[in-house]
Amino acid sequence: MEKASIKILIADDEVDFRNLLKFWLESKGYSILDASNGQEAIEITRRDNPDMIFMDLRMPVMDGIEAIKEIRKFNQEVPIIVISAYVEDPKVKEVLEYGISGEFYKGDDFQKSLVLLESVLKTHKRLKK
Amino acid sequence: MRSIIVFYIVTIIISTFIGFLLVYFSGLTAHPKKRGEKKEVDLSTYTVEDSLEKSIFEEVKTILGPSQRSLELTKKISQVFKKELEEKINYTKEELSKKYETIVEEKTRNEEIAWKKYKEILSDKKETEAVIRSVAEGLVVLDAKGNVIMINPAAERLLGISSKEKVGKPLLEGIKEEQLISLVRGTEENKEIELISPNEETKKILRASSAVIEDENGKPIGMVSVLSDITKQKELDRLKSNFVSNVTHELRTPLVAMEKSISLLLTQDIPEPQQREFLAITQRNLKRLTLLINDLLDLSKLEAGKMQITRQPSSIVNIINEAILGLETWAKTKSLTINKIIEDDLPQINVDPNRILQVLNNLIGNAIKFTPSGGSITVEAHFIRENNEVEVSIQDTGIGISKEDLPKIFDKFFQVGERAYTDIGGTGIGLSIAKEIIQLHKGRIWAESEKGKGAKFIFCLPLE
Incomplete structure (x- = not known):
């Protein structure tokens, strides 16, 4: 699969962080979709069927937890990596039962997000096959 | 006191009476003949003036017979006796009234002192009550059995109960379910009580600081609790x-x-x-x-x-x-x-x-x-x-x-x-x-x- 054809959705209300992550992943050749709250994330997932989602848990209008619950109702396939604002964020526990592929802590290096993303995509592809 | 006085009077009466009798009897033996003449008395016209005269006359009659002389003697004895009696009574009366006056005076003085003390205590009590009433913290006093002795208005408000209904009864008896004391944390002396209410606005968290009340022998006779509303403080902590x-x-x-x-x-x-x-x-x-x-x-x-x-x-x-x-x-x-x-x-x-x-x-x-x-x-x-x-x-x-x-x-x-x-x-x-x-x-x-x-x-x- 061509990297450019891999669509990744980033849902985060922190515009700067979202844009920076977007730039970073785009520079690595991925196509990026972005959403600033849970509601938008659901709509984009339904419409554009991304290959992977980075989901922030704390967002206005609809938070990441609600969005993940909703998305899992119509899409059990798509791997979701949660973006956490704290190390050992207690909110992460609330979504574990909905099938989470990993956790990316905002303070971590972007390189880590890439490693995480690639390993998740690989596992997922293998599973699909 | 009164019975002694009565006894005293009766003794005087009897002894005077006996004294006169003795005097009379000594006279009798000295001049028996001269006074022995018997004269018929028309007793139908005789009237005794009172019961005293009558009883003297009865006695005299048994000795001298129902004669004019007996009658006169009776009168005389009676007069002397009455006079003496009157003097004695008057004297006793005076004595008594003096004593009475002293007693009354003393009593009045004691009463005045007692009244003054009572008033002092009453005003002290009122002061203490006013202090307890106006203390912003809730005060609850329980006896050794856990029954309420006193609740101040602040505690009434905090617990949502009325003092009138609670005094003499266990504190928690009949507290409405919505005010159920659901959470009791802390040591015996210091408890945090959460008063749950379906309405989030009226939910309260109280801190109860309690102390055991002991009598002079160190025996526990009750408990006093100070209740303070720490809802706001808790909210601020949060x-x-x-x-x-x-x-x-x-x-x-x-x-x-x-x-x-x-x-x-x-x-x-x-x-x-x-x-x-x-x-x-x-x-x-x-x-x-x-x-x-x-x-x-x-x-x-x-x-x-x-x-x-x-x-x-x-x-x-x-x-x-x-x-x-x-x-x-x-x-x-x-x-x-x-x-x-x-x-x-x-x-x-x-x-x-x-x-x-x-x-x-x-x-x-x-x-x-x-x-x-x-x-x-x-x-x-x-x-x-x-x-x-x-x-x-x-x-x-x-x-x-x-x-x-x-x-x-x-x-x-x-x-x-x-x-x-x-x-x-x-x-x-x-x-x-x-x-x-x-x-x-x-x-x-x-x-x-x-x-x-x-x-x-x-x-x-x-x-x-």
Whole structure:
């Protein structure tokens, strides 16, 4: 699969962080979709069927937890990596039962997000096959 | 006392009587013949005057027979006897009345002392009761069995019970289910009691500090509990701990953005326009961090009551323009438009321009935070002639504030529910600082909003 054809959705209300992550992943050749709250994330997932989602848990209008619950109702396939604002964020526990592929802590290096993303995509592809 | 007096009188009567009899009998033996003549007396005409005379006459008659002489003797004896008796009685009467008077005097004095003491005790008691009544803390006194001896009005209010119904009964008996004491923590002496109510507003947390009351032998005879309402304190504790985690979040978010932009700039080959964008991100977040740190510094000033303003004639238009200029790039990242409706020829106002700028930064900043992409913010300024003041308002098309939250938004550390859990964040001190600044200028600040319908913040500043 061509990297450019891999669509990744980033849902985060922190515009700067979202844009920076977007730039970073785009520079690595991925196509990026972005959403600033849970509601938008659901709509984009339904419409554009991304290959992977980075989901922030704390967002206005609809938070990441609600969005993940909703998305899992119509899409059990798509791997979701949660973006956490704290190390050992207690909110992460609330979504574990909905099938989470990993956790990316905002303070971590972007390189880590890439490693995480690639390993998740690989596992997922293998599973699909 | 009385029986002794009666006995005394009777003894006098009898002894006098016997004395007279003896005198009479001695006379009898000395001149028996002379007085022995018997003369018929018409006893039908004889009348005894009273029972005393009658009984004397009966006695005399048995000795001298029913004669005139007997009658006369009777009269004489009776007269002497009565006279003597009268004297004795009078004397006794006098004595008695003297004694009585002394007793009465003494008694009156004792009564006066007792009354005075009673009054003193009564006023002491009233004083103590008044003190207990007016103590702001609830006071409950229980006996050794746990029955209520006393509840002061504050405790009645705190526990939602009435003293009249409770005295003599166990404290917890019959407390309504909604007030059920659900949680008892802490040691025996210091308990935290949570009074649950279906209505969140009336839910209370009380702290009960209790002490055992002992008699002089050290035997426990009851317990006194002081109840204080710590609901507000608990709420403040909660807000403060939220505040700490919010500040942590607020510090980290711009730091993460700055760190990420700089590391991308340093490690990646980035085209020129993107470089500028990353630098702009860094600058913006640096500003955000600076504002936060200023807020934190102001908070400590606010808590110490040391916030000050330096007034100078200022143009509100300039201050508004400066605020908008500083926040424009932030608004652009969310595709928000900022409109200005500013009256021409606004008079100069005597204010601290930096502090008013801080208020505007705060209010416009909030509007940017809480308005979803594509919305708009309108800043208006008018001169209100009748009040001689300038009114500034900031209206947004954001998520709005619910009716319940509206009265609390200017409270220190308060954050509207949902906001605390989103990356919108905020520390919950911005509005309380804005309020303080406006009040230092003798102005007013308030908000109008409905959930989902945007919010409008208005402040008025007097010209002088």
